[in-house]
Each structure stands twice: as C-alpha cells, then as structure tokens.
Amino acid sequence: MIMLLLSLSFLVSCKDSSNPISKYGDTVIDKYKSTQQFGDRMSLKNLQQAVTTFRVANSRLPGDLDELERFTGETIDKNKFEYDSSTGTLTLKK
Template sequence: MNISKTTIIIILFILFIFACNEKPKNPVSEYGDALIDSYKKGQQAGETANLDAVKRAIEGYYAANGKYPESLEAAEEFMGAKIDISKYEYDPLTGRVSLKK
C-alpha cells in the first residue's frame, strides 16, 4: 500500500482545518464582560457592607429598647445612612437579617 505525498498533505490539511475550531476572541466583548463582572462584584460588596450596617442597627435598637425591632423600618434611625431595606429579609423574633435571594 503506497500512499502518495499529495494524499498525506490533503489529509493533514483537512485535520488542521478541523482542529482549529476555536473562534477568534473579540477584545471589545471581553472588555465589556470584564466591566460587567466588576460592576456586579462591586454591587455585591456594597450590599454585603450594607448588610453589616443593618445588622449593627438591629443590635443598636436591641441595646436601646431591650427587644428586636418589629420591622427594619423601625431600626432605620440606627442605620446612619439611607439603605434600601427592600433587599433584606428580616425575622423580628430572632433579629436575624440576610440578603434576599
């Protein structure tokens, strides 16, 4: 069985074409994705920091009143800054607060 050089070259060329299946990267798209990821991470970090502030406000309310507030609105005066409390779940029986999922 004698395979010619031309046949071998054609086979190698076909294998090369199918092996190069990776699409070229778009730098603008990659930059945009990186910006979006950074924005989301920053937003999450801000919400986590605000969660700590809300927890401290609940602890402050408890220290001042001897009980947990009935709602997050009742503890707003202890927060020090305006925080969007709609992003948090609160249990007035235990004083536990967490980010809504």
C-alpha cells in the same frame, strides 16, 4: 450594500467572545456586579450592627425594617433585605 455588509460583519464580530472589546465589556460588567455585591454585604453588616444597637438601647428587637429605619435615620432598601423580627436576623434577598 457595502455599508450593510460592513455593519453586519461588525455586529457578528461584537458577538464573538474572542473579540477584545466584548471581553473588556464583560470584565467591566463582572467587576461592577462584584462591587455591587460587596456594597450589599457591607450594608447588611451595618444593618446587623444597627439591630444590635437598637436592642441595647431599647431592650428589645426592632419590630420591622421600618422601625430600624426610623432608629438609624437611614433609608433601608427593603427589596434587598429580609428581616426576622423574632430573631433579629437580617439576610440578603436572593
């Protein structure tokens, strides 16, 4: 019974936003997400540069992300990016 009460008090304290461990965990998660978003923005910039390079090399825009992927030799996460082949515009999906 005592173990059950101690376990419950621990679980309640973990949900308390003033708990230092909880705050630390939230900070780590926020930093991870921020770093991931930064990486996505950098990937977007690199892909935009690849579209420009493709256009210079081929006198046209890539037809789709698959064609750009073949041109660069790099795998493109098509779940993260949208590409408009009529304008050459790349954006991050929301």
